[in-house]
Amino acid sequence: MIHSLGYLRFETAKLDEWRTFGTEVLGLVATTGPRDDALYLRMDEHAARFAFLPGETDRLLAAGWELPNRAAFRELVARIEAAGHAVKPGTPEEAADRRVEELAHVDDPNGNHLELYYGPALDHSPVVTPHAQRFVTGNLGLGHVVLSAADIEASYAFYTEVLGFRHRDSLRFPAATFGGPEGQMNWVRFLGCNPRHHSVALCEAPMPAAIFHFMLELETLDDVGRGLDRFNARQIPVAQSLGRHTNDKMVSFYAATPGGFQVEYGTDAILVDDATWSVKEITEDAYWGHAWNG
Numbered sequence: 670m671i672h673s674l675g676y677l678r679f680e681t682a683k684l685d686e687w688r689t690f691g692t693e694v695l696g697l698v699a700t701t702g703p704r705d706d707a708l709y710l711r712m713d714e715h716a717a718r719f720a721f722l723p724g725e726t727d728r729l730l731a732a733g734w735e736l737p738n739r740a741a742f743r744e745l746v747a748r749i750e751a752a753g754h755a756v757k758p759g760t761p762e763e764a765a766d767r768r769v770e771e772l773a774h775v776d777d778p779n780g781n782h783l784e785l786y787y788g789p790a791l792d793h794s795p796v797v798t799p800h801a802q803r804f805v806t807g808n809l810g811l812g813h814v815v816l817s818a819a820d821i822e823a824s825y826a827f828y829t830e831v832l833g834f835r836h837r838d839s840l841r842f843p844a845a846t847f848g849g850p851e852g853q854m855n856w857v858r859f860l861g862c863n864p865r866h867h868s869v870a871l872c873e874a875p876m877p878a879a880i881f882h883f884m885l886e887l888e889t890l891d892d893v894g895r896g897l898d899r900f901n902a903r904q905i906p907v908a909q910s911l912g913r914h915t916n917d918k919m920v921s922f923y924a925a926t927p928g929g930f931q932v933e934y935g936t937d938a939i940l941v942d943d944a945t946w947s948v949k950e951i952t953e954d955a956y957w958g959h960a961w962n963g
């Protein structure tokens with residue numbers, strides 16, 4: 670029922686750093702928006718895929734999920750409420766701020782804030798990216814986001830049974846990664862809502878709402894390689910080296926953002942056909958590469 674990951678909204682204490690990082694390193698396009706004190710970044714015809722609002726901390730304020738139309742939006746809101754979750758209608762002022770027709774607020778079971786909306790306003794002026802790279806978006810949405818899930822079963826049920834995400838695959842990792850007991854394994858659940866392999870992944874971690882990384886997909890390997898050069902030239906820590914994932918087959922690297930979480934910058938991911946897909950467990954996250962640095 671959900672069409673795609675439409676936008677990400679952040680609070681940041683490092684607006685200037687994000688402006689430089691977002692444009693000069695990631696290659697997004699700074700644009701104007703409803704608030705003069707905020708940073709808005711474009712990557713395609715959507716007016717702004719990213720909004721950074723000045724504040725005290727660095728955190729994800731909301732993941733914006735696009736619905737295809739009003740009927741689908743109303744149906745999903747009703748389904749969430751019927752499942753016992755509180756949905757707060759967005760105000761017309763909030764809709765104007767996001768440049769969408771209508772929105773609603775809901776928290777996932779771990780407190781990650783989601784905004785559901787339809788009817789985003791487009792900006793038809795050319796997207797002139799600083800490094801002439803092109804992002805893979807359109808019906809696949811802006812990329813993907815990885816969120817914390819302290820109670821993985823509750824979050825998994827919410828995203829799949831209530832929001833309608835499709836389970837694509839899973840990965841087990843040592844619970845000790847987040848201070849859990851030795852020998853126990855935790856889950857990452859990869860979930861999709863369109864042919865992109867996953868638009869959200871839920872990481873079982875005993876912590877409040879948090880973003881681990883967002884992913885931007887580039888059209889070519891050269892776009893990713895030139896991006897890696899920009900990170901290296903600025904000595905931005907690369908957290909995982911270039912590698913190819915075993916599930917979405919993406920060739921990517923991971924690096925630090927000013928927000929304290931990471932960005933995955935990649936290309937060449939598969940598209941999923943729900944008619945023939947069946948859920949798998951991957952036992953390694955990469956065929957090669959993706960070596961952890963520090």
Ligand SMILES: [Fe+2]
Pocket residue numbers: 813815882883884933
């Ligand atoms: Fe990722």
